[in-house]
Amino acid sequence: MNDDDHLVETLISSEDVFSGTLLKVKLDHVRLPDGGESVREHIVHPGAVTVIAVLDNGKLLFERQYRHPLKQVFLELPAGKIDSGEPILDTARRELREETGYKAKSWRHLGVMHPCIGYSDEHIEIFLAHGLSYVGHERDREEFIEVVELSLADALLAVRDGEISDGKTIAGLFWAEKIFSGAWDIPA
Amino acid sequence: MNDDDHLVETLISSEDVFSGTLLKVKLDHVRLPDGGESVREHIVHPGAVTVIAVLDNGKLLFERQYRHPLKQVFLELPAGKIDSGEPILDTARRELREETGYKAKSWRHLGVMHPCIGYSDEHIEIFLAHGLSYVGHERDREEFIEVVELSLADALLAVRDGEISDGKTIAGLFWAEKIFSGAWDIPA
Numbered sequence: 045m046n047d048d049d050h051l052v053e054t055l056i057s058s059e060d061v062f063s064g065t066l067l068k069v070k071l072d073h074v075r076l077p078d079g080g081e082s083v084r085e086h087i088v089h090p091g092a093v094t095v096i097a098v099l100d101n102g103k104l105l106f107e108r109q110y111r112h113p114l115k116q117v118f119l120e121l122p123a124g125k126i127d128s129g130e131p132i133l134d135t136a137r138r139e140l141r142e143e144t145g146y147k148a149k150s151w152r153h154l155g156v157m158h159p160c161i162g163y164s165d166e167h168i169e170i171f172l173a174h175g176l177s178y179v180g181h182e183r184d185r186e187e188f189i190e191v192v193e194l195s196l197a198d199a200l201l202a203v204r205d206g207e208i209s210d211g212k213t214i215a216g217l218f219w220a221e222k223i224f225s226g227a228w229d230i231p232a
Numbered sequence: 233m234n235d236d237d238h239l240v241e242t243l244i245s246s247e248d249v250f251s252g253t254l255l256k257v258k259l260d261h262v263r264l265p266d267g268g269e270s271v272r273e274h275i276v277h278p279g280a281v282t283v284i285a286v287l288d289n290g291k292l293l294f295e296r297q298y299r300h301p302l303k304q305v306f307l308e309l310p311a312g313k314i315d316s317g318e319p320i321l322d323t324a325r326r327e328l329r330e331e332t333g334y335k336a337k338s339w340r341h342l343g344v345m346h347p348c349i350g351y352s353d354e355h356i357e358i359f360l361a362h363g364l365s366y367v368g369h370e371r372d373r374e375e376f377i378e379v380v381e382l383s384l385a386d387a388l389l390a391v392r393d394g395e396i397s398d399g400k401t402i403a404g405l406f407w408a409e410k411i412f413s414g415a416w417d418i419p420a
Contacts, residue, residue, distance in 0.1 A: 048305050051298045051376050062250035062257055064273045067351060069250055069257060074300060077376045085252045086301035087275070087351070110239045111349040112262060113274035117236050118349055155392075159399040160348040161299040161306055163255060163275070167397075188239050188265045203406065204343075204416050209355075211347040211399035218391065218406045228392050 050077050053084075061085070089166035093136045094123040094212045096154075096220045097146060097173045103193040104220070105144050105176075106213075110188065119192065119202060120210040121217075123168070136171040142182045144191050149175025154223065154230060157215040168212045170219055196220055238265050241272075249273070277354035281324045282311040282400045284342075284408045285334060285361045291381040292408065293332050293364075294401075298376065307380065307390065308398040309405075311356070324359040330370045332379050337363025342411065342418060345403040356400045358407055384408055 053074040062069035068088040076082055097105040110117050124139030126132060133151060141147055154170045183189060194202070199217055202208040208217070222228035241262040250257035256276040264270055285293040298305050312327030314320060321339060329335055342358045371377060382390070387405055390396040396405070410416035 048296075048298070051296060051305050051378060053298055053300055061252065064249065064257070064259065065271065066273045067257055067275070069252070069255060071252065072300065076374060077298075080373070082374045083253065084300040085254045087255070108236075108239060110236070110241055110265075112241055112260065112272040113351060113353040114346060114349055114355075117239050118346070120349070155394055156397055157399050157402060158302060158306070158397050160352065160354070161302055161308070161398050163301060164348065164352075165301040166348070167302075185268070186264060186270045190239060200410075204410065204418070206343055209344055209346050210349050211345050211403060214345060214403045214406055215399060218402055222388075222392065230392075 052077060053082075056081065085163065087160075087164040087166070089125075089164050090128065091126045091132075091167045091169070092123055092212075093126065093132055093139060093169045093171060094121045094216050095136050095140050095171045095173055096216050097122060097140055097144065097148060097176055099176050099193060101193070103195050104199060105140075105146065106192045106194050106199070107143060108190040108192055118210050118213075119208050120213045123212055126169075132169045133171070136169070136173070140173060141179065142184075143187065143189055145178050145181035146176045147179050148173035149177075152230070154219045157212065159211050168215075170212075170216055172220070172223065196224060240265060241270075244269065273351065275348075275352040275354070277313075277352050278316065279314045279320075279355045279357070280311055280400075281314065281320055281327060281357045281359060282309045282404050283324050283328050283359045283361055284404050285310060285328055285332065285336060285364055287364050287381060289381070291383050292387060293328075293334065294380045294382050294387070295331060296378040296380055306398050306401075307382075307396050308401045311400055314357075320357045321359070324357070324361070328361060329367065330372075331375065331377055333366050333369035334361075334364045335367050336361035337365075340418070342407045345400065347399050356403075358400075358404055360408070360411065384412060
């Protein structure tokens with residue numbers, strides 16, 4: 045790898061400045077590459093998964109869900125946070141089952157994306173699921189979700205037309221298109 | 233549009249619970265679609281831009297930058313936050329100039345992505361820039377950035393291989409590939 049000393053910051057001290065139910069905020073003092081000091085505020089997040097779930101009819105599972113920070117309904121891939129200590133494949137199986145009601149026979153981990161590198165350590169693990177069967181959802185009392193089936197082609201057009209703008213969903217569709225077209229031959 | 237009453241939450245009250253230099257956190261009480269109540273913590277963000285900047289040699293401009301929340305150097309498209317009241321095209325011109333040293337003759341707004349819909353209202357406006365000329369960067373005292381040129385093909389492989397995992401960069405490359413291949417004919 046490159047010698048990145050001209051880019052890397054080192055931690056001087058770290059303080060918890062907000063600790064809510066969902067969000068934990070840290071205020072860190074760092075040493076800059078030139079020896080100066082600065083402060084960095086950032087969210088500490090447990091990480092999440094998102095699932096490209098392919099039905100036997102070839103369509104993908106999406107969810108319509110209201111997202112309060114933006115006060116609008118988003119069309120997005122199934123996703124959810126990793127519980128403490130939970131293996132990521134278990135999170136993917138659990139969230140797909142809980143939110144959409146489907147279980148899958150075949151699972152592959154495709155990659156990871158980082159949604160918000162400027163102020164959060166969140167990583168989102170991208171999974172591909174085949175061999176779906178409906179067994180019934182198990183949503184939380186506070187989850188209101190509508191499950192939608194879309195072909196990959198229609199989902200790509202929805203990105204173009206601004207109907208899909210969620211970052212993890214765009215990343216998932218990017219991977220889906222490469223895998224389905226055979227452009228990327230990822231080991232199973 | 234659909235009738236989304238079965239999904240939409242309505243605001244009951246809102247409180248500022250953390251206000252730092254970068255991050256503002258709100259704790260909102262909301263009415264759920266079934267009449268119940270819940271709390272939502274979220275970041276209030278001014279929004280940002282990201283730029284697909286195409287050099288005359290056909291390569292794209294990238295930056296290598298240390299991101300403290302994840303404690304690693306990321307390969308990412310040029311980007312930056314919108315100043316209060318600033319038109320988004322001005323932000324795009326300013327950030328490209330400040331961070332990479334390039335100005336561009338031709339600009340197009342391609343779309344918007346939302347990096348973190350679960351806990352931030354951030355929107356990232358995606359621009360395409362052509363006709364670049366180098367005029368010298370104007371980085372902040374605290375910005376340590378290495379500018380890198382990559383072909384679109386190499387950048388796509390970097391996504392496959394996990395060397396690019398930043399959400400806004402993946403979204404930008406998704407758009408770049410569609411536009412450059414002619415698959416998406418977006419009005420200029």
